[in-house]
Amino acid sequence: MIGAIILKVALRGAMNDLNNRRKEKIIASFADDAVIIYPGKTSISGTRKGKAAIKEFFDRYFDQFTEEYCVAKETYIKNILALGLSNTIAIRFHKKVKTKTGQTFENSGVSVLTIRWGKVVEMQDFYFDVEKLQQMYGE
Helix, strand or coil, X not given: CHHHXXXXXXXXXXXXXHHXXXXXXXXXXXXXXXXXXXXXXXXXXEEEECHHHHHHHHHHHHHHEEEEEEEEEEEEECCCCCXXXXXXXXXXXXXXXXXXXXXXXXXXXXXXXXXXXXXXXXXXXXXXXXXXXXXXXXX
């Protein structure tokens, strides 16, 4: 249970890092061989593996969205009795973003993160309005 509490606190910090545009800190939270799976049919959609690909993902993400407010509505931890920093977490979120062209969008979804030894090894996002992603990316 202590591991679950630590992960929830770390998650709050990560959400704060996202909202405050701390890109390098976010990238550092991923393992060297981590995978990001992002939905939709945008230029940023698909599967990326490895630190360089994850950096490119966040470079493009932060370039597109100049402002963001994301809040975790609910958090689920697979193994609440885990003692260490290895677990799977699902976060239901709502976000409001401002694009580099000045448009604002809102969307909600779920992120599923697999954590091993305190590092994200896989992140997969699911958006409730996946079609809106193309508008958000101006595509």
